[in-house]
Amino acid sequence: MTDFSIIRRSLTSRLFSTASTVLTVAVAVALMLVLLSMRDAGRRSLERGSGNMHLLVSADTSPLTSVLNAVFYARAPARALPLTRATELGKNPMVEWALPVAQGDNYKGYPTLAVPREFFGRFEPVAGQPFKLAAGKFPADDFDIVLGAAAARGSGLAIGDKVVVTHGTGSEGGHEHDEHPYVVSAVLAPTGTAHDRAVFISLVSTWIMHADDFRKKRGDPEEPTAANLRESEKLITGIYVRGKGRAGSDTPATLPQLFSELRSDPTLTVASPSQQIDQLFKIIGNIDKLFIAIAGVVLLSSAVTIMLVMHNTMELRKRQIAVLRVLGASRGRVFSLVLTESAILGLLGAGLGVALAAGGAVATAAAVRGQLGLVIEPRIEVLWAVVLVGASVGLACLAGLLPAVRAYRTNVLASLRPAA
Structure with missing residues (x-):
């Protein structure tokens, strides 16, 4: 044996x-x-998700909260900013770009991120790796919708499908914006970040949807369009900011100065995503x-x-x-x-x-x-x-x-x- x-x-x-x-x-x-x-x-x-932005500007209660909300979709920010804050920031000589974003809706539990048209060309979810398409094409219409890889897989949506988003960030409890359906125009390739589970819509479309709700509550008969939106209806929840620096350098020398300048405004919360992740x-x-x-x-x-x-x-x-x-x-x-x-x-x-x-x-x-x-x-x-x-x-x-x-x-x- x-x-x-x-x-x-x-x-x-x-x-x-x-x-x-x-x-x-x-x-x-x-x-x-x-x-x-x-x-x-x-x-x-966490380190990958902030991509090539240097700063995040919002009206959230703390820098860490703003990063978790605006970059990792923990929940929708409770406070909004007027679009003019992003426009003014974009004119700052120390800023390469300032991309306004808005949150507050979802599709079957997948959070929406309302972005401007240039978002996909400027913001990189992973530094040095821009968004890539797995199918379809980037939006040509205000009510075109782009799905992150995980959102597309989990929702079962395909190019050409119609989508109605729901108010709020949970999968239940909000009312549907069924008066303003979207059409899926693209599906993004996986990035390995929280952006994979996002549903990207246009800023103009989210302004129109919410302006329609507000006007109906006030008894305003005018139907909102991209042309008649009022400045008070153009609200955002955050601004992705990249500082202007030399070619080949990822950290502009003027970034500390820009950070201090923005923090001097008590109505703004300014966060460095990398610092907040370390924190x-x-x-x-x-x-x-x-x-x-x-x-x-x-x-x-x-x-x-x-x-x-x-x-x-x-x-x-x-x-x-x-x-x-x-x-x-x-x-x-x-x-x-x-x-x-x-x-x-x-x-x-x-x-x-x-x-x-x-x-x-x-x-x-x-x-x-x-x-x-x-x-x-x-x-x-x-x-x-x-x-x-x-x-x-x-x-x-x-x-x-x-x-x-x-x-x-x-x-x-x-x-x-x-x-x-």
Whole structure:
């Protein structure tokens, strides 16, 4: 009988104990792996989403809130700005472009972002990587609509389909703007950012829709059109700003001056997306470390579980070990059999943990996407997986040392003596 056969029979003879031990290790490995992998993936997603803008101007309550709302679609900003603020900002000699945007509607839970025509030609969702079309063409009409890759996939819409957006940012509760249907003109290629789940409409169209609501409430009989929109009806919720700099340089020398100038206006909230992302990770850093520490404790506890299970079974296996010794097995072989069995428990648990982590990463990414609008690639980092599998096997071997020593010291004569 080979050593592997002996170990296999030992594990299957106490199947419930083996399965529960493996599951304990798997949960610990999966928890640790999901936390580590999703932390890194989340940071990458946040860093990508702001693209080639340098500053974000809004009337939100804080810079961090404005970035989460306007760039990652957490929710619609509560306060609006007049279009004139963007127009004036665009004339600033330190500004290359100032793109006004507006939020506040959705299509089946996918947030809309109202943008000017030049948005797709100037803003890059990932710096150096402009929007690319997967199908159709960029809007030619005010009521053409462009779908992000995730929005197109999730909604099932295709080029030429008619779309009616709903007021508000939730999938339920708002009224439909059915008097002003859109037509899908394009679907964007995936960018790996929160913009993949956005539905892009024109600023003019959103002004017309909401002006129609306001005028009807006031009893104004004039139907709004692009030509008769009033300045008070041209509202925006944010301005994407890129500073003017030298060719080939991504950070203009005048950016600090522009930032200070804009912040001097108390009615504006000015945010640097990159700084706010760093601030966000500083805020959650301690919590992040706490969760990882908890996962580490769970991993250690799984090693203790292996030790207890192996140790408690030694009393029942004394006779088996004694028989092996009589058949010629050396003390060293018995020691290695117990240690190998412990390592296999760790390996099986780690393997199952990696599989559970893959499913957990997908579920976590979906939850983050639904709650915060962050598009995170649900993938498991190979390096972390290899490290954790190795750590699990190492801890399992350490846990098996005490039972292995006990097996090594088993008294053959005493163990074979018939019970009184």
